[in-house]
Amino acid sequence: MKEKYWVPAIERADKVLKLIGEYPNQLRLIELSKRADINKSSLFSLLNTLETLKWVTKEDGDSYSLGPALAAIGSSYFRQFNILQSFYKEASQSVSKINEHIQLGILDEGDVVYLGKMEGDSRVRLITDPGMRFPAYASAIGKIQLTPCSKTELEEIFPDQWESKTPFTISNIDALYENVQEAKRNGYAIENQEASLGFHCVAAPVYNFENKIIAGVSFTMMTSSWEQKKDAAREEILQLASRLSQLAGFTGEQKQRIE
Incomplete structure (x- = not known):
């Protein structure tokens, strides 16, 4: 059902712009009309307006590409994008579902620098707080x-001698590489008591408009909660990472569950 104050013309323009963005310099008016399910006369007026506003550009062969006005708008959006502000806005939804602590962190050489934290009802004290650094090899959010x-x-990032936080901490490049490759295949990383005994984490990556990882988000909980919530926490942290990635301009697809 449409919202009360819905504007169909804007909806049609949105549909057309998304099609042109997906198939740049490939679709002419007749193809756009079929794919967008808009009659040709209405679409002609719409495209003419978008072209005048420089939202689209008409190429040789009468096909269309996105125009420079959209680039300017996109640039303005990314200048105002604030990942920390977005994290606190979006993470509240995830905390309300899982009721465990969530953290946001970025990678700085071999360390995670924690930027933000939103807590569930658990009274457990995390070993990391915003502003702290922690070895990336010992954390899901780093891996x-x-x-x-x-x-x-x-091998270039990490030295030969590693600090073991617990008996479960990864202690060599071979083990780290294998663990990281598993995380890459799954689309998420898990850390079982590698940073602190009795604690478990699941983390997912945040991508930007260049399809590059710019941060990670993770749930942290004790073993008793982990056994009950690990599957739900994995799904929800992937959803949170996906929302943040979309806000950062990511246009690809992130894995939402284990295959």
């Missing part, structure tokens, strides 16, 4: 951001 790295790049 998910290491997934673009080759084994050689991991």
Whole structure:
């Protein structure tokens, strides 16, 4: 059902712009008319208006591409995008579903720098707070951001001697690379008592408009909660990461569940 104050003309323009963005310099008026289910006379007026406003450009062969006005609008959006502000807005929804702590962090060389935290009802005290640094190899939120790295790049990032936070902490490049590759295949990373005994994390990557990982988000909980909530937490952290990625301009698809 349409919303009360819905404007059909804007909906049609949105549909046309998305089609042109998906098939740049490929669709002419007749193809756009069929795909968008808009009659040719209405579409002609719509395209003429969009072309005049420089939202679209008519190319040789009468096909269409997105125009420079959209580039300017997109640039303005990304200048105002604030990942921390978006995190606090979006994470509240995820915390209300799982009721466990969520953190946001970025990768800085071999460390995670934590930027934000939103807490569930658990009284458990996390070992990391906003502003703190923590080894990426010992955290799910770090390992998910290491997934673009080759084994050689991991060797360059981490020294030979690693600090073991617990008996379960990864302690060598081979194990880290295998763990990171598994996270890459799944689309999420899991950390089982590697940062602190009795704690478990699941993390997902946040992508930007260039399809690059710019941050990670993670749920952290104790073993008793993990056994009950790990599947739901995995699904929800993927959903949160997807929402943040979309706000950052990501246009690809993130894995939403294990295959």
